[in-house]
Amino acid sequence: MRKSTKKAIINVLITIAFPIVMWAIMEILCLIVADHHVITTSLDIKNLVRNVGITVCSALALAYTLGNGRFDLSVGAQRMAAAVLGGNLAISLGLGTVWVIIFALIFGLLLGSLVGVIFVTTRIPAMVLG
Numbered sequence: 001m002r003k004s005t006k007k008a009i010i011n012v013l014i015t016i017a018f019p020i021v022m023w024a025i026m027e028i029l030c031l032i033v034a035d036h037h038v039i040t041t042s043l044d045i046k047n048l049v050r051n052v053g054i055t056v057c058s059a060l061a062l063a064y065t066l067g068n069g070r071f072d073l074s075v076g077a078q079r080m081a082a083a084v085l086g087g088n089l090a091i092s093l094g095l096g097t098v099w100v101i102i103f104a105l106i107f108g109l110l111l112g113s114l115v116g117v118i119f120v121t122t123r124i125p126a127m128v129l130g
Helices: 003-033 042-066 074-092 097-122
Strands: none
Touching: 042 074, 074 097
16 A cells, blocks of 8 residues: 555544544533533434534635635635525525525525625735625
8 A cells, every 4th residue: 555545544534533532522521511412302413414514615615715725715604605595595485405505506606706706806805805
């Protein structure tokens, strides 16, 4: 096995181990302090999934810009705003998950275009605009 492959496997294992170790620490603390588990109801799982989704949106947006040599958090803000706007619109119209995704993509396109047009015309950094 090549050295770079071994390093990649080790990095993946560390990435997977970190949240597991943090969960174990929080589980122990919750049992000691409050005498209950970290996740006790389906609402806890729902909140966890929502928070992970927000974090993933921000991380992916930052990764896209870092790959281009920029440090720009506005893309994460645009993605979160698009998801919130698209989700609220789909829910208010009584539509399902597919429509949440479609509306989020549409709002993401509109918000990204708006920030792009404002950046090109005014040269205000995208990080400020986001």
